[in-house]
Amino acid sequence: MNSANPILSGTVVLKADELGRIEITERDGVRVIRRDVAAARWWARAFARRAAAREARALRKLHGIDGVPALLGWDGRELLRGYIAGAPMQQAQPRDRAYYKQALRLLAVLHRRGIVHNDLAKEPNWLVREDGRPALVDFQIAWTRGRRGALFRLLAREDLRHLLKHKRTYCPEALSVRQRAILDTPAPHARLWRATGKRLYKLIARRIFGYWDNEGQGRVRD
Numbered sequence: 001m002n003s004a005n006p007i008l009s010g011t012v013v014l015k016a017d018e019l020g021r022i023e024i025t026e027r028d029g030v031r032v033i034r035r036d037v038a039a040a041r042w043w044a045r046a047f048a049r050r051a052a053a054r055e056a057r058a059l060r061k062l063h064g065i066d067g068v069p070a071l072l073g074w075d076g077r078e079l080l081r082g083y084i085a086g087a088p089m090q091q092a093q094p095r096d097r098a099y100y101k102q103a104l105r106l107l108a109v110l111h112r113r114g115i116v117h118n119d120l121a122k123e124p125n126w127l128v129r130e131d132g133r134p135a136l137v138d139f140q141i142a143w144t145r146g147r148r149g150a151l152f153r154l155l156a157r158e159d160l161r162h163l164l165k166h167k168r169t170y171c172p173e174a175l176s177v178r179q180r181a182i183l184d185t186p187a188p189h190a191r192l193w194r195a196t197g198k199r200l201y202k203l204i205a206r207r208i209f210g211y212w213d214n215e216g217q218g219r220v221r222d
């Protein structure tokens with residue numbers, strides 16, 4: 001949810017759904033982002049915990065990268081990430097070609113460390129920092145097992161393609177010929193997904209979760 005609801009002084013809920021709650025809060029005087037898995041609905045809790053554990057694993061491997069939040073704690077119930085000042089893509093609408101150049105570089109660094117993000121079609125997972133540079137959040141469905149052949153390369157290319165879709169929306173004049181070619185050739189699983197799975201997913205998301213694309217006005221480009 002996009003509108004922030006203050007519930008306690010110093011704590012603001014950014015998002016709450018079946019899988020838990022995301023808040024901005026403070027620990028030892030430092031601003032942190034807290035993912036509360038205990039706040040997930042009972043039937044979703046095991047899944048939410050696995051997803052948070054995956055995120056912790058990814059953030060550990062990405063430690064020290066500028067543009068990825070620091071992992072400050074994970075105890076099986078709450079995951080703490082360093083706060084990154086800025087706004088999500090759907091609000092900030094980055095139209096500057098430097099943003100995409102830096103975002104491409106950030107993706108390359110991720111992939112070199114053997115991590116694929118897998119959820120980059122969602123604008124809310126891209127941040128625009130106060131100085132205009134990109135940052136990435138939400139590694140819950142990331143591939144964290146290192147660079148392993150063809151599947152890794154396919155998923156890494158999908159990460160890239162999703163970034164280029166955002167670039168096409170906000171800064172199309174800066175797309176290169178090669179980037180346009182990548183946009184025109186989604187991976188086979190993405191084509192299959194568009195043809196079948198997406199409709200099914202929307203149905204399930206609406207029926208069970210009561211939403212489709214619940215993160216504010218953030219569009220999902222896939």
Ligand SMILES: Nc1ncnc2c1ncn2[C@@H]1O[C@H](COP(=O)(O)OP(=O)(O)O)[C@@H](O)[C@H]1O
Nearest residue numbers: 014022033069081082083084088124125137138
């Ligand atoms: N480290 C961070 N710094 C600043 N904002 C963040 C940070 N992590 C998450 N957010 C904000 O909170 C939102 C929800 O977090 P996210 O990890 O994407 O949760 P979810 O898995 O529920 O989508 C993000 O879209 C972003 O706007």
Ligand SMILES: [Mg+2]
Nearest residue numbers: 122124125138
């Ligand atoms: Mg997210």
